[in-house]
Amino acid sequence: MTRWGILATGGIAARFVEDLQLLPDAEVLAVGSRSVASAQAFADRYGIARAYGSWDELAADGDVDVVYVATPHSAHYAATMTCLAAGRAVLCEKPFTLDLASSTELVETARARDVFLMEAMWMRCNPTVRRVCELIDDGAIGEVVSVHADFGLAGPFAPESRMRDRALGGGALLDLGIYPVSLAHLVLGRPDSVRSWAKLTPEGVDQNTGVLLGYESGAVAALTCGIVGATPVTATITGSTGRISLPDPFICPSEFTLRRGTGDPEVVRVVEPAGNGYQYEAAEVHRCLAAGLRESPLVPHAVSLEVMELLDTIRGQIGVSYD
Template sequence: MTDRTTRWGILGTGGIAATFASDLPLVPGAELAAVGSRTAEAADAFAAKFGVPRAHGSWAELAADPDVDVIYVATPHSSHHAAAMVCLEGGKSVLVEKPMTLDLASSAQLVQEARNRGLFLMEAMWMRLNPAIRKIQELIEDGEIGEVVTVHADFGLQGPFDASHRLRDPALGGGALLDLGVYPIHFADLILGSPSAVHSWARLTPEGVDETTGVLLGYHSGAVAALTCSIAGESRNAASITGTLGRIDLPPGFFVPRSFTLKRSTGETEEFDLGFDGSGYQFEAIEVQRCLAEGLPESPLVPHTTTLELMTLLDTIRAEIGVAY
């Protein structure tokens, strides 16, 4: 993998697949070699739009393509497990869109399958690879804001969504938690790690998925994370990290930041600008290619243990708020 192009396949033809395809030209050494969908018509249309050499009318055909090194699974999350399993069984390394699956058990099954086959597998939590997020982690590790005491993050979309929309469909893993809440939850994990206490509450839709969810996480250090997500109204979609010596504020769109502000307790304010081209999906592709080149079975930045720990947390929250898929 070190002396040739990394040949990508994309499984899925929706909006996220399109964004990933648009960002892939920003990745050195990346080639979009093939696309696969459940129908030849969808695959052909996507291939024509993005100049993809080969279009496959089934997941299995894409997984069997000998000229593909790694596949990005970009289906709705209710299909992640089945799609990623097809790819792994076809001998392909996989980058699977977040959340990896709908629950811990199915995510653990994918991890075990990848390990058994010696294949690379990573959850596509692009926020964890974002340059601004990584810079924030570095500042906190260097003690720039002292001991972290609170983390706040929210992600809400303007509703209402029709009852037929995927965000309200339990069969598609609908609701705010898995679509939006994963970002505040991953953000808190990046800063504080695994919580020692979990308290959550939600308003459910008539279909039984969460419309608005609030989560309070407690940590052995004494820190607290207050997180919200909603498909009923657009919140500020921002985040902040408060420490004993200062605070870091992330602007709206905290899950794909290009800048942030560090406010020290001395009154000094420092602005950080880490702007980049594209939508931000290129950084996860860069990390995948780095890991493949180094022969790593997983990314140290988005390791399997983190994915499984957070799926455990999401399962706990769903149990508390009474959501089942």
């Protein structure tokens, strides 16, 4: 049995706990927040035995095997560092932090303390996405020549919302764009060229962003994200001899369409839809801890840092910075 601590009590923490209930070897033992009232209300809602009014108290609980950090982006660094300092394994929501330098510090700290650390890029743990990667590796669509992916929400979002709050790492890129960027990286790796454009909000965060990645192989990735319109949230991976289409939401699919050559399209169902889709990354954490691993081969540290470096480059090009 893997005993979880939940750090923060917002919507994503709630969805994650709901999905942990789908795993027979998961127990949510404790929850921590910056206020006892918030932690206790969350504990009462989900039948959690221990509620702490500080991150330090949660991290100090020696009965907790791993902590899920579910704070806004801007608090990921401090929350994760608190847990790592206490020797607690961590699954930290994506992105690790607001920039490459602080993300690198988290990884170096985890390695120095010999503690498990994983970024919660749940898309990489999804069985359907993993099957897509297997087919690509097996040559089912030939050599990949392009990736198209989008993630946009309609809004409108108020200036004080998390999505527009610069102090919280707001904007479309870190919250939504990380998925198209991560998919392109998963399929094509580190790009050789990055070109980006964005319209910024009055607060100075991106509200509509386009990214074009180029590769020496000749492949390209055209990616968009935004908080001003509901896009299809789909993805297409085109190869020299076929195509794979991921439906809405491509970040958590249960099936995809495969077209080999000029043949008829084939719908491939990998899993039956269940929960919110976070159970797969939790199961990967369980597997890694049981095996004594300090990082996941599905979401390795190097990949998290390469994607973070990409996001830094894009932010530099579109003029978004965080304090």
